[in-house]
Amino acid sequence: MDRSIAIMGAGLGLCVLVFIFTVAAQAGATQKITDAAGKIVVLPDKVDHIICSGSGCLRLVTYLGAQNLVVGVDDIERRNNRFDARPYALANPQFKTLPVFGGFRGRDIPEKILGLPVLPQVIFKIHGVAGDDPGKLSRKTGIPVVTLKYGDLVHSRQDFYNALTILGQALDRQARAQEVIHFFDAEIQALEDRTRNVPGAEKKTCFVGGIAFKGPHGFQSTEPRYPPFEFVNARNIARPADHGTAPGQSNFSREKILTLDPRVLFLDLSTLQMGSDQGGLYELQKDPVYQGLSAVKAGAVFGVLPYNWYAQNFGSILADSWFIGKILYPEQFTDIEPEQKADEIYTFLLSKPVFQRMNQSFDQKVFKRINLN
Template identity: 35%
Template sequence: MKKRFALLLSIIIFLLSIFMVGCSSEEVKNNGKEKVITDLLGREVKIKENVERVVAIGPGALRLYIYVGGKDKIVGIEEFEKKNAKGRPYIIANKELIDLPVVGLGGPNNPPDPEKIVAVKPDVIFTTYAKDKAEADNLQNKTGIPVIAISYGKTSLFDNAVNESLRLIGKVINKEERANQVVDFIENAKKDLEKRTADIKDENRPTVYIGALGMKGMHGIESTQGKYSLFTALNIKNLADETGKTGSVMIDKEKLVEWNPNIIFIDLGGLEIVKQDYSKNTKFYDSLTAFKEGNVYSQLPYNFYSTNIDTALVNAYFIGKTVYPERFNDINIKEKAEDIYKFFVGKELFDKMQGDFGELGKLDMK
């Protein structure tokens, strides 16, 4: 009887052990589920179903991630991101990121550091560094970690590559709803800006110029942009479009005299350079109608390690209200700015940005 009982007990224990092993194996299988996504370079990348650890490297990569995922899951950042948070709301609003391990130097001209990335054990690497499939594959082969290429595209704002990147981030970290909300916010702002100004007759549109735009550093009034995306969205008559160029361009100051714009905007990042030049060449500046009539206004710098989309949108509404006041009379810039910053990074940072760079408004060079 005892032998029979012992045998029965052994069988039960054996069956239970098989059951437990089976459960354990199934649990590992479930936790190890994978999915395949296609990145911005058209690469098919196999990733974990539940990504928990992330690094985002290259100009703007961390910013786009934070817009969708906040600071959660980030396990390391580039040294460049730690150096100076000024002008970068995504860092200002998430100062805890500064204490994370360094995963490379960062910056526009420094390649990724595979060893430092591997050290923080990310599940995925988002990168804006990779310009082609080979470059992305090379980093993936060196680290053994899935590399997902994202992009800002070619324009400073309202580029569809940004929307695709935001949605891709959402898909990877299972925050597709938030990603769609961010894309919708950007697209709705674009539609609002365009709708407010679309029906203004050409003869009623003032001529406008923007100077002192940052381009791999700070510059004076000669630094501008053709097809400037903020102006384009507002249907503004951008005199720099006459250069036939898209994006950053340095003009001859005499060209500015020839154009003689009705309104001039100065990026606050280059304001001091303009002020110094004004003190040396006052006669030149005072020959311009915009300076003579007091129609010179500021713009917050928004290109720091690629585009701060939130600040760019704040500028767009301010520019619209300045050039077409009757079309934006319902917009309170401070309220609009705080809504924008809070949506993108979770904090109201308009006062902080103005404290760091100067106020949005009319400029007096004297």
């Protein structure tokens, strides 16, 4: 009986909080925006307190320089790991001190959201892959939820740009949103301009292994339309012959890698999370099939920054692209110092250079020839 009364009391308290917050949110000037789901959402005209739900959502907010508005984080931001390839988190250590409102990948807890010391006026939420329903979350909390699509830089770049545009409108950072969009377009175009006229006969075949997907994987894990390869017109042996849209992460057989024998190999260093006795680096060192590859024999194996780490790291994709371009076409990239270029990218997006911290996390193997002995 007592337990039932306590549960009823807690439920009543939650309803009261939702009612109070909803009434408060309706007061004052408002703005209307259309989110990625096509829903019109009414927000305060001036937004000062937000939370970001779902893989990569907080990253986008930091690109707009709005991290000071964040009043809570999901639990991945509070973890301490030896490896971390999320530049936005490294540039904003204060996220580790903020209260937690739910689990990572959009697993929100309404009671925790309403219990935050500072209530958010808006919840921005990446939706479509995992996590709770935005409408249900808004009804439970009384807080407007703005749905975003994260997108990518190859198949769904417009979704990424739309997310920045929606955030820019909601947070009164329209100019910065357009500046970031122009930055990505300009970087990708510059890579294209340097490589589009390289004769096919001069292009070295290549392959990237160890691509992460919801955790680390071995060397067979790749990306048929790996963005850095796409941007520098590389001869990726895993790319479909018809050049059509390919799935994201997939496994490429060892036998195909051996048969096609790419001249240059790249290793996504997220695979180092698997330890010293497994993973992509270990396989390249010990597997007889990989030991027969021309690139392994020639020492043409290079480490690159992780591609997927709590969704795609857009800044790291650009940084990897410039490094890979320099390796595949040294004459077209003589003026590029990859580490310096990486920090130029991070400084623009995050206002801080974080390359050396990531390089240290990954055993100083980023943008280096990897010793397999």
